[in-house]
Every structure is written in C-alpha cells, then in structure tokens.
Amino acid sequence: MGVIEVSDLSKHYGDVRAVDGVSFTVDAGEVFGFLGPNGAGKTTTIRTLLGFLEPTDGSGTVLGSDCTDEPAMIEAKRSIGYLPANPAFEESATGREILDLHGSIKGESRRAELLELFDPPLDRRVREYSSGNKQKLGIIQSFMHDPELVVMDEPTSGLDPLMQQRFNEFVREERDRGTTVFFSSHVLSEVRRVCDRVAILRNGKLVTTEKIESLLDRSGKFVHARIRGRVGADAFDGSAVHDLERVVVDDEDGDRDAIDGADGGELATVTEVRFTYTGDVNDLLTSLANHDLLDLDIEEAPLEEVFMRFYGAEDGSTAEERGDADV
Numbered sequence: 557m558g559v560i561e562v563s564d565l566s567k568h569y570g571d572v573r574a575v576d577g578v579s580f581t582v583d584a585g586e587v588f589g590f591l592g593p594n595g596a597g598k599t600t601t602i603r604t605l606l607g608f609l610e611p612t613d614g615s616g617t618v619l620g621s622d623c624t625d626e627p628a629m630i631e632a633k634r635s636i637g638y639l640p641a642n643p644a645f646e647e648s649a650t651g652r653e654i655l656d657l658h659g660s661i662k663g664e665s666r667r668a669e670l671l672e673l674f675d676p677p678l679d680r681r682v683r684e685y686s687s688g689n690k691q692k693l694g695i696i697q698s699f700m701h702d703p704e705l706v707v708m709d710e711p712t713s714g715l716d717p718l719m720q721q722r723f724n725e726f727v728r729e730e731r732d733r734g735t736t737v738f739f740s741s742h743v744l745s746e747v748r749r750v751c752d753r754v755a756i757l758r759n760g761k762l763v764t765t766e767k768i769e770s771l772l773d774r775s776g777k778f779v780h781a782r783i784r785g786r787v788g789a790d791a792f793d794g795s796a797v798h799d800l801e802r803v804v805v806d807d808e809d810g811d812r813d814a815i816d817g818a819d820g821g822e823l824a825t826v827t828e829v830r831f832t833y834t835g836d837v838n839d840l841l842t843s844l845a846n847h848d849l850l851d852l853d854i855e856e857a858p859l860e861e862v863f864m865r866f867y868g869a870e871d872g873s874t875a876e877e878r879g880d881a882d883v
C-alpha cells in the first residue's frame with residue numbers, strides 16, 4: 557500500500573472543478589513532486605488529503621487512514637509533517653514560542669539539528685519575520701518531530717537561492733533516511749533536483765505521472781548558440797529540433813564592437829540560434845562542432861515550455877494529440 561493513495565478524487569467549489577477525478581500513489585521513501593501552474597488544484601488536493609476539506613467524490617488515504625475519517629487522521633498526523641502555503645503562525649508569538657508549542661504537541665527530537673540548517677531569528681516576533689524566515693520556521697516545524705511523511709505546499713517560496721539549495725540537499729538526505737516527501741511546486745527546475753517522480757496537474761486533472769528523468773528526457777534541452785559567420789536555416793534541421801529561431805547580425809559598418817565577442821580584422825557576421833532539442837545530446841554536440849561557436853548555453857527546458865509542448869492547449873489536448881508537426 558502506498559503512503560498516499562488517491563483514487564478518482566474530486567473537489568468542486570460550486571461550479572469550479574478544482575480537483576476533478578485525480579488518481580495517484582506515492583510510495584514509501586520517495587520524493588514526489590506535485591506540479592502545476594497557478595490554480596491547477598494542488599492546494600485543494602493537499603488540503604483534501606489532509607482532511608481539511610471534504611471531497612466531492614472519490615477517496616484518499618494517507619498512511620493508511622481515510623482522509624474523511626477524522627479520528628484516524630488525528631492519529632495519522634502524529635507521523636505527518638505539514639507545511640502549508642503561507643503558514644499562518646500566531647503573529648505576536650516569537651519563533652521560539654511557536655516551536656515550543658509544536659514541540660509540546662508532536663515532539664521535537666530533531667529541533668536542534670534543523671535549527672543548525674535553517675536558522676530563523678527565534679527571539680523575534682513572527683510579525684517581524686521576512687517571508688523567507690517564516691518559511692524556514694515552517695520547514696523546521698514540519699520536520700522536527702521526525703515524521704514518516706512530510707507534505708509541503710510550495711516549500712521554497714520566499715527562500716533565497718542559497719537556502720533553496722540547502723533545502724534541496726536536506727530533502728535528498730531525508731529520502732536517504734527513508735522519509736517520504738510530497739511537495740507541490742509550479743517550477744520544474746525546482747523539483748527536478750530532488751524528486752524521484754512527478755505528477756502534473758492542469759485544470760484539476762492529472763495530465764501525467766512519471767519519473768523525473770523521463771519527463772526531462774521528453775522535454776529536452778533549450779539551446780542558445782552564437783556562431784561566427786552566416787549559418788543557413790537548414791544547419792539545425794531535423795525532427796529533434798523545435799521552435800528554431802535564427803537571427804543573422806551583419807556588421808555592415810565595420811563597427812566590430814557592435815557584435816560582442818566577434819573579434820578579428822574582418823567584417824563580422826554572427827548568427828544567433830535558439831531552439832529546443834529533444835534528441836541524443838551527442839548528435840547535438842556533433843552538429844554544433846561543425847560551427848565556429850562564440851558562445852553556447854544548453855539548459856533544461858523550463859516547465860512553461862514543457863507545458864506548451866505537451867499540454868499547451870486550453871482544452872487540455874496535447875500537441876501530439878492535435879497532430880502538430882513540431883513535436
């Protein structure tokens with residue numbers, strides 16, 4: 557049995573189908589990313605699973621407890637850590653008082669260790685906290701009783717890049733200790749570093765559940781190259797190249813400074829190409845090696861691109877289903 561099991565779960569607010577027939581399973585010891593754009597239904601799913609909202613239809617269990625069974629959920633929550641989106645701590649309390657309170661209810665065996673990693677100003681009142689410090693307090697609060705499962709709603713919002721990196725390392729170590737982690741995000745680059753699997757939600761429906769590597773393989777790389785000389789549109793042709801943009805910049809006035817990086821005594825011409833690449837990366841490097849490169853960037857395609865490529869249409873049909881040529 558999965559640590560979280562969701563079967564045909566729906567939650568409607570009047571006419572709004574916030575969650576609409578969603579099914580997935582989170583296995584013990586995995587880091588599972590719950591991805592989707594704003595308004596996709598991530599928070600509603602999480603709050604329903606934790607028993608804060610009544611499902612309209614379908615079912616969910618967390619650590620074996622039915623999410624609609626209040627006494628069972630109270631018991632299960634001893635072994636669950638939860639970090640809501642925008643945690644609402646008592647504003648007049650200090651961080652220390654908040655941790656003391658949570659510790660007295662659920663336990664705090666890992667408090668000191670967590671405070672070494674995430675260090676909010678404990679003696680200040682929460683109303684004076686920055687959003688990043690609130691988030692750090694929330695992370696400590698959700699892990700300090702050493703739960704089996706931690707559920708987090710957009711955990712890195714408000715954290716600076718260094719803290720985000722520390723959080724990612726921490727989550728990987730947690731997985732190695734056997735903790736199951738389920739967290740929502742709308743940023744693929746954020747989850748790709750830590751997740752084993754992801755589910756992608758759109759308009760309340762699940763569009764895919766898959767291993768992060770296979771999603772990244774399918775979504776491809778974003779390539780941006782600056783090439784000395786004039787390069788024809790056919791130089792980067794082929795079924796693995798998508799959304800090719802090519803700009804040729806001629807330095808007709810002989811003003812060499814106009815083209816950054818194009819040096820030498822001759823008139824400079826530079827071709828800039830940008831495209832998404834979904835083929836074998838060795839083939840990409842072979843074709844790039846045929847050119848005199850001035851600069852090259854290759855990075856993971858951003859989630860927005862992945863959405864557009866696979867789930868772009870408003871009706872939820874994928875480009876593949878619509879038979880778009882450029883897939």
Ligand SMILES: Nc1ncnc2c1ncn2[C@@H]1O[C@H](COP(=O)(O)OP(=O)(O)OP(=O)(O)O)[C@@H](O)[C@H]1O
Pocket residue numbers: 569572573574592593594595596597598599600601641742
């Ligand atoms: N209490 C409510 N009453 C009516 N509609 C609601 C309510 N809460 C959420 N919704 C709607 O349900 C849909 C899903 O919202 P939800 O907050 O679950 O999405 P989300 O994926 O968590 O978004 P975000 O990334 O912006 O937090 C949205 O259309 C939202 O407007």
